[in-house]
Amino acid sequence: MIKLHLSPKNTKAHSQAILFTSDAPDYKALSLSKEELALVNSQRKAKRPFIQLFRNGLYLYLQYIENKPTKSLLWEAARLAGNTLVAELKSQNCTDIIIAVDAKDSALLLAYAEGMVLGSYQFLKYRKDAPAHPLKNIYLLDPVLKQKDVDDLQTITEANWIARDLVNEPVSYLTAEKLSAEIRKLSKSAGFKLEVFNKLKIKTLKMGGLLGVNQGSIDPPTFNILEWKPKNAKNKKPIILVGKGVTYDTGGLTLKPTPGSMDSMKCDMAGAAAVSGILYAVSKMNLPIYIIGLIPATDNRPGGNALAPGDIITMYDGTTVEVLNSDAEGRLILGDALAYAKKYKPQLVFDFATLTGAAARAIGTYGTVFMGTADTETKSAMLESGNDTYERLVEFPMWNEYGELLKSDIADMKNVSAGPAGGAITAGKFLEHFTDYPWLHFDIAGPAFLSSPDAYRGKNATGVGIRLIVDFLKKQSLKK
Ligand code: BES
Numbered sequence: 001m002i003k004l005h006l007s008p009k010n011t012k013a014h015s016q017a018i019l020f021t022s023d024a025p026d027y028k029a030l031s032l033s034k035e036e037l038a039l040v041n042s043q044r045k046a047k048r049p050f051i052q053l054f055r056n057g058l059y060l061y062l063q064y065i066e067n068k069p070t071k072s073l074l075w076e077a078a079r080l081a082g083n084t085l086v087a088e089l090k091s092q093n094c095t096d097i098i099i100a101v102d103a104k105d106s107a108l109l110l111a112y113a114e115g116m117v118l119g120s121y122q123f124l125k126y127r128k129d130a131p132a133h134p135l136k137n138i139y140l141l142d143p144v145l146k147q148k149d150v151d152d153l154q155t156i157t158e159a160n161w162i163a164r165d166l167v168n169e170p171v172s173y174l175t176a177e178k179l180s181a182e183i184r185k186l187s188k189s190a191g192f193k194l195e196v197f198n199k200l201k202i203k204t205l206k207m208g209g210l211l212g213v214n215q216g217s218i219d220p221p222t223f224n225i226l227e228w229k230p231k232n233a234k235n236k237k238p239i240i241l242v243g244k245g246v247t248y249d250t251g252g253l254t255l256k257p258t259p260g261s262m263d264s265m266k267c268d269m270a271g272a273a274a275v276s277g278i279l280y281a282v283s284k285m286n287l288p289i290y291i292i293g294l295i296p297a298t299d300n301r302p303g304g305n306a307l308a309p310g311d312i313i314t315m316y317d318g319t320t321v322e323v324l325n326s327d328a329e330g331r332l333i334l335g336d337a338l339a340y341a342k343k344y345k346p347q348l349v350f351d352f353a354t355l356t357g358a359a360a361r362a363i364g365t366y367g368t369v370f371m372g373t374a375d376t377e378t379k380s381a382m383l384e385s386g387n388d389t390y391e392r393l394v395e396f397p398m399w400n401e402y403g404e405l406l407k408s409d410i411a412d413m414k415n416v417s418a419g420p421a422g423g424a425i426t427a428g429k430f431l432e433h434f435t436d437y438p439w440l441h442f443d444i445a446g447p448a449f450l451s452s453p454d455a456y457r458g459k460n461a462t463g464v465g466i467r468l469i470v471d472f473l474k475k476q477s478l479k480k
Pocket residue numbers: 249251268325327328329330354355356357358360416423445446
């Protein structure tokens with residue numbers, strides 16, 4: 001993991017990068033020679049992504065971003081610039097760099113650093129040939145920046161890397177029990193509490209959704225309860241975060257139709273990874289917010305006694321569900337977890353799930369579809385966090401007509417509607433049935449796992465959801 005530091009006074013020892021936002025950059029402090037200035041001006045005209053100067057055996061990088069209509073767009077431009085730079089630092093084998101921005105804007109400098117750290121993520125566990133990214137230390141040069149802000153960014157980016165590692169792990173390693181063991185490690189290092197229910201306990205509790213999905217599997221399910229309850233918490237009733245932990249989704253007996261459509265289905269626990277990362281970050285940052293994570297985990301396979309289309313299962317809350325498509329399994333395990341959440345009388349519940357291809361088709365990978373019953377104040381705060389972190393959100397409606405599509409004539413509900421129309425919303429309506437509290441559902445099927453690289457989000461797992469929710473919770477904790 002790259003270490004972030006407040007810059008030491010001595011700025012001579014390392015390469016440096018400066019991000020300029022002004023149309024008329026002030027180069028005074030750099031005391032550029034005539035030749036250097038001419039080079040800078042000509043390269044800037046050519047709109048190079050960065051300009052590289054070599055001085056006293058060290059590199060000095062200059063980058064430029066144009067002014068933007070909003071702060072959040074400017075921060076995103078800084079992240080992108082940071083990402084461009086770390087690709088160059090890799091080829092230069094640079095281990096230490098001091099960074100600064102010309103504007104008196106600590107948030108902008110943090111965003112620049114964030115783009116650098118997120119952009120250097122690599123998943124190398126199974127590779128013998130690829131060298132690790134050389135960058136070890138980033139020094140943030142800013143007279144007013146606080147150590148705590150640097151530490152928080154360190155923790156958030158670390159949580160993002162942890163989640164990406166979990167999602168990139170194949171099911172050959174990351175079974176439900178392994179996932180619980182990984183969460184155990186996180187709970188110990190960050191200081192949140194963890195309770196893991198095994199299959200016997202899950203049977204005793206009659207979590208029929210989780211057990212049903214697990215029926216075709218050799219590996220047992222787990223149900224994980226993560227808790228961060230600081231003494232100085234601002235909220236009495238917890239905020240609950242539910243994460244879909246399908247360690248692999250074959251579709252079950254309703255097997256995924258084309259071979260390619262299964263290739264990335266190790267990503268189906270990205271919601272669980274996000275929730276684990278959020279608990280990790282919030283507890284490590286010591287945020288005065290009481291939160292609970294609920295993670296139902298299993299793989300979804302067609303073996304043994306797998307759920308057969310037409311089966312009727314009884315969920316944790318007693319609801320009977322006609323399972324007509326075993327590939328709509330996420331809602332079954334989430335339904336149990338959402339019903340379980342009721343016992344905490346939560347202030348607010350969020351769930352994160354790679355739930356539907358429909359959400360991904362509707363808006364692609366550039367944002368997350370969300371919907372739910374939380375009040376408009378919560379929703380607009382969430383939208384703001386979406387823009388500020390650039391984990392953008394778009395709200396879908398929850399009109400009752402979509403719920404009508406889930407009526408069954410043989411059980412309380414069926415798990416899919418007859419056709420594909422509004423698939424992300426019918427999934428959301430299914431989940432809503434199991435809630436009786438203010439709630440938001442985040443369908444991250446689009447942005448969770450990328451088949452081609454997208455700047456600092458990289459390729460494969462992105463760790464989406466953590467930066468969004470930690471930003472939201474941090475802002476909540478600052479409210480009186
Ligand atoms: N895990 C999938 C959704 C998914 C698709 C995640 C693409 C990531 C990328 C989910 O369990 C699923 O299979 N959903 C079905 C629902 C359908 C049967 C109603 C889908 O989207 O096709």
